[in-house]
Each structure stands twice: as C-alpha cells, then as structure tokens.
C-alpha cells in the first residue's frame with residue numbers, strides 16, 4: 316500500500332504567526348525500543364480544530380504528550396502558541412490546556428474543588444475564579460453535582476469535569492486526547508457542540524485525537540491520519556473524501572474464507588480499483604457504483620463465490636481511513652493498546 | 655511568590671483530602687501505639703541497667719516512638735504520588751505552571767502537619783503511661799520539630815522512589831526493607847551504651863537516631879542540651895533539603911519514561 320506524502324504545509328511552515336501548532340519531524344522511541352513517532356509533522360492554523368485520526372498505537376497520544384511538554388521528542392522540533400516545546404516549556408504550559416486520554420480528576424475532591432484548584436494554579440482568584448467555575452459547571456450541566464466528590468461521578472461526568480479543567484484558564488491552545496471516548500451519544504453530541512462553540516467564540520485552537528471518523532468529520536477543519544508514528548495523509552475532510560473519486564462498493568461474502576480469491580477476481584475488472592479487505596467484507600472503489608455493481612456480482616458468480624450482500628455508498632471519511640490504514644488494522648491491533 | 659502560592663494551593667489540596675478521611679490518623683497511630691504500650695510494658699525494667707540515664711522506660715521510649723512514627727508517615731508518602739500518577743492528576747499538574755518543587759513541598763507540608771498531630775497524640779499517651787519531659791515545653795517542641803523534619807526527609811525520598819519506580823509495591827518495599835531496619839539500628843528501644851558496637855556505629859549516621867537524640871536532649875536536667883539539638887537539627891535540615899531536591903529531580907526521570 317502506498318504511503319502518501321505527508322502534510323503539505325507542515326514542513327514549509329516557517330512563517331508561524333498564524334500557526335498555533337507546528338511540529339516538524341518528531342521522533343520518539345520509548346525505553347524498551349518502541350518507536351512511537353517516526354518523523355511526524357503537522358501544522359495547525361490558529362483558531363481552527365485539527366483532528367489526529369488513527370488506529371490504536373499509532374502515536375496520537377505520544378504526539379499530544381510531546382506538544383504539551385509532558386514528554387520530550389528524541390529529535391525533531393515543535394512550537395505551540397509560538398514557543399518551542401523543548402526550549403520554552405513554561406511559556407507553552409501557560410498557553411495550553413490539556414485533557415488527557417484518561418480522565419484526570421481528583422476523586423477525593425468535589426467537582427468545584429477540582430476546578431477551583433486548577434483555576435488557582437493559573438492565577439485566577441476570588442470572585443473571578445468563583446464566577447468562572449460556576450459558569451463552566453452550569454454550561455456543561457454539572458452544576459447540580461458540583462459539590463459532590465468526583466469519585467462518585469459517572470464516567471461521563473468525570474470526563475466533562477476533566478474537559479472543564481482543561482478550559483478553566485481560557486487557554487489559547489487546547490489538546491483533547493480522545494475527548495468523547497466513553498460518552499453516551501447524547502453527551503457526545505453536546506460536547507461536540509460545545510467544542511465547536513469554544514473554537515468559534517474564544518478563537519481557541521484545538522488539537523483533538525479520535526477514533527471516531529464522524530467526530531473528525533463533524534468538528535475538524537483539517538484531519539491528519541496517523542499510522543505507525545507518522546502522518547500518512549492530511550487535509551480537510553472534503554479534500555480527503557474528494558481524493559477518493561467515486562463510490563465505495565462493499566461486498567459481504569457468504570463464506571469469509573474465500574476473501575483473497577475475491578480480491579483477485581475484482582482487481583481485474585474494468586472501472587473497479589482500490590480493492591481492500593476488511594472484517595469479512597471486500598471494499599472497492601468505482602466511478603459509478605450503480606454501473607459497477609452488476610459487473611462485480613456477475614464476475615463473482617462466474618467465479619463461483621457466494622455473496623451475502625452488496626452495497627454502494629458515497630465516500631465517507633471511513634473510506635479514507637480504510638484506504639490509508641485499513642490494511643494495518645490487524646497489525647496495529649497486535650501491537651497492543653497498553654497506555 | 656507564585657511558587658509559594660502554588661505550594662500552599664497544593665498543600666491545601668492534600669490537607670482537604672486528608673480531612674475527608676480523619677480515621678486515617680487513628681489508623682496510622684495503631685502501630686506506634688502498640689509499640690509504645692507493648693514494648694513499654696515488656697522492657698519496663700530494662701532501665702535498671704546502666705546507660706539509660708532515666709528511671710522510667712516510658713520517658714526513654716516515648717520520644718523514640720514519636721520519631722519512629724514520623725519516619726513511617728514519611729515513608730508511606732510515595733503511595734499518594736503513585737495514586738496521583740495512576741489517576742493522571744500529576745500529569746495535569748506537570749503541564750501546568752505549577753513548579754515541580756511546589757508539588758513536592760506542598761505534599762510535605764501536609765504530611766508535616768499530620769506528623770505534628772500524630773506526635774502530640776503519642777506524647778500525650780506517653781505521658782499517660784508515665785513518660786516525663788524534664789525539658790518541659792521546649793523539649794516537646796524540639797521533638798516535634800525533629801519529627802517533622804524526619805517526615806520531610808523520608809517523605810521526599812519516598813516521593814522520589816514513587817516517581818522513578820511508579821509502583822505501590824516499591825513503596826511497600828522501601829518501608830519494609832529500609833525503614834524497619836533503620837528503626838532497630840537506632841536508640842529508639844535500646845540505650846546506645848547497651849548496643850553491640852557495630853549497631854552503635856551505624857546509628858550515629860542514622861537520621862532517625864538524630865531525631866531521637868533531639869527528643870531526649872533533656873533526660874533529667876531541666877534545660878535542653880542545645881548544642882546537641884542544633885547540630886543534629888542542622889543535619890536533619892540539610893538532609894531534608896537534599897531529599898526534596900532529589901524528589902524534584904525525579905519528575906525528570908518520570909517524564910523521560912512517558
């Protein structure tokens with residue numbers, strides 16, 4: 316599978332005044348030899364939402380940890396809010412908010428206490444602090460539970476509190492590592508609306524990581540698909556979808572064991588390309604799905620391959636994802652998902 | 655200035671969380687109280703031997719138990735750090751403007767205050783079973799101060815271990831394999847004159863022993879042996895500073911691992 320040239324702008328981002336985040340060729344090897352980042356570059360314009368999309372172990376959290384100064388790259392460089400993350404960590408820290416992949420709330424403190432301490436750390440005090448805390452709790456629907464110890468919150472409530480803690484000091488750049496994982500669909504939709512509103516009203520730059528293509532599609536102005544420690548493709552959701560000319564054909568097989576043969580049969584059909592296998596189904600692309608389907612079905616029948624279902628769909632971010640990291644799904648799974 | 659405010663903010667957080675589980679104080683006192691009462695009864699007549707310079711074992715033992723309790727309070731501190739690490743709370747602080755030293759000293763301040771409370775309770779109990787403080791309030795004050803310093807030294811070391819090893823078991827290991835032997839390599843239970851020579855030599859370098867010496871610096875006389883208090887006290891302060899510095903540096907080790 317071809318690996319496309321990575322971010323077009325990232326490397327050339329010498330004029331970073333309108334770029335809130337620039338990362339250039341980040342490499343990170345963990346003790347024990349795992350190469351988590353392998354030359355990752357990206358650039359995020361001020362006031363926009365940028366999504367890092369990728370399978371487990373792709374290096375998304377590692378990227379976020381480096382950009383937030385929690386971790387250090389072995390080589391490469393990065394600037395956040397205009398400051399170098401290695402040379403000027405304390406300037407970066409004052410400018411950012413960080414919401415880690417795992418909820419990081421103090422379970423022995425109430426929601427309000429968690430938020431207040433976080434605010435005080437950034438210099439908010441007294442009335443101003445109280446007002447900000449109340450406003451945030453109100454806005455995300457935690458006001459009622461505010462004086463309960465956070466250890467008694469549901470996972471979703473902890474996640475909301477967690478995100479508020481990343482926002483309390485009105486950061487310029489917000490890092491959200493899988494913000495909606497573990498939320499119910501309603502809470503997720505609410506949070507999406509909230510994230511959009513924040514980015515718009517506070518001219519906040521947001522870098523978020525996600526497994527949900529829908530989330531990236533809905534929120535992000537630009538998406539980078541990360542795999543094995545580097546960006547394999549980057550662009551706006553529309554650009555990425557546009558790169559995949561035509562429709563997706565999905566053929567579900569009655570007997571999964573024959574998959575490789577199916578691929579062989581389909582690959583030689585005119586007008587059908589990018590044949591991939593995924594979860595017992597075969598995916599292919601065609602300029603016009605409607606015309607290709609009968610041809611595909613006829614060819615499969617000739618080859619004696621039983622088909623359970625066949626569908627045609629307009630391209631989605633799913634297809635982009637599949638095209639770039641689909642084949643590595645299994646490999647990525649094997650690498651494990653610890654941390 | 656900001657560093658000081660942050661230190662107080664962090665100390666405030668730990669104090670508040672601590673105040674939510676006040677039974678912890680009782681729990682942490684079980685072991686020292688057992689030592690105080692059991693050893694106190696068992697060895698009651700040991701003071702008849704020469705070398706104790708006092709007619710009451712309770713008088714001899716109480717400062718030792720106060721120091722020992724402070725030692726263990728400090729030793730367990732790493733557990734708090736490990737649980738903050740596991741919950742991601744520490745990561746959040748590490749990417750905020752809070753200084754590393756505020757994270758450590760804030761925690762030490764809270765534990766130090768707990769040590770003050772524990773020490774006063776143990777001193778009160780000691781007096782109930784017959785301990786006398788000939789040096790009066792001054793002796794109690796220097797004993798408690800020495801106990802707090804001891805907590806700071808071993809608390810900071812425990813935090814450093816927690817940041818480097820990041821497992822609760824390692825803290826348990828430190829307490830079992832370092833602090834317990836340290837207690838028996840000191841004059842907590844036994845007068846130096848009656849110790850085997852090598853233990854007496856080792857105990858001279860044992861900070862726990864310094865604290866105990868400070869606490870006993872007025873055996874029968876009414877006034878403290880200030881030169882002893884000040885020299886041992888200076889030693890404790892110096893170690894506390896070094897240990898705190900080490901713990902602050904240990905954040906680097908942690909951050910290199912993530």
Ligand SMILES: Nc1ncnc2c1ncn2[C@@H]1O[C@H](COP(=O)(O)OP(=O)(O)OP(=O)(O)O)[C@@H](O)[C@H]1O
Pocket residue numbers: 345346347349350351369370371372373374375376377378416650651652653654911912
């Ligand atoms: N502290 C660590 N020590 C050793 N290896 C690590 C550490 N953190 C991450 N890794 C490894 O680095 C690689 C990238 O991990 P990372 O957490 O960045 O992936 P991710 O894209 O965030 O994955 P996920 O979607 O599962 O959160 C993985 O192979 C992971 O096992």
Ligand SMILES: [Mg+2]
Pocket residue numbers: 375376377416492654
């Ligand atoms: Mg991750």
